[in-house]
Amino acid sequence: MRVSDLIVGLLVLVGAAALYAAASTFPPIPGQQYGADVFPTLTAAGLAACGLLLCLGSVRAGPFPLAQATWIREPGALPRALATIALTAAYLVLAPLLGFLLAASLVLTGLFVIVNVRLKVAVPVALATALVTWWSFAHGLRVPLPRGLIEGYL
Template sequence: MRFSDLILGLLLLAGAAVLFSAASGLPPIPGQAYGADVFPVLTAAGLAACGFILAVGSVRAGPFPLAQATWVRTPGAGFRAAATIALVLAYIALTPLIGFVATATVVLTGLFLLVRVPLVQAIGIALATALFTYLSFNMLLRVPLPRGLVEGFLP
């Protein structure tokens, strides 16, 4: 389904408001100039800015149907939609068992292949993204992600 940018912009604005509201209740970190709310509030501000830009751009562009289901007629669209849902469910089920890096690499590779990225490129980008995400969360943000065999070799 293709939605109007006006609808997507309004949804982003609503999501930003919810995120900002939830983040404003997070407690401060003792002895720090910033608290646990900084990253979510900055994310909410970015979402709000994107939502505003989308909504204003849509209004300026003129009338457009609020929703179109033209993707349904594209060959293989149903398979790709089902495969995407299956990959997300596989991520949820497998991450605690085999760790974040291995699961994220497999899932991202599958998603890249669905959008016709060449296999070698898909594997490389997926592995780099999974490692970058793991190291960012583990080392910078100090948020533990599920560990597996691969994570045993990482800091």
């Protein structure tokens, strides 16, 4: 679906406002000049600037339909869209059972197959992507991801 930049810009502005509102509730850090709200507030300001630029560019470009669903006319587009939703739901079910690495690898492989990537390319890329993502979140950002069969060995 092709959506007008005006709609996208307005959605980005709403997201920026929500982020700013949430960041303003963060308590100050005692003894620190900067609090936990600084980075989210700066991010909200950047998002707001991008949203405004999108809205202004759309208004300057002239009239355009707010939304067009031209993708639906492509052969196989609807089954691919439904398969993407099904794979996302499958991840939600599989991740607690198999762990992040296996679930993400299986889902990514499925997504690659949907867009006609050959299996000999899809499987290693999916495995590498899942591993890099897991490593980044689990070790770099210290975000706990679902543990499974493989994560205990790493």
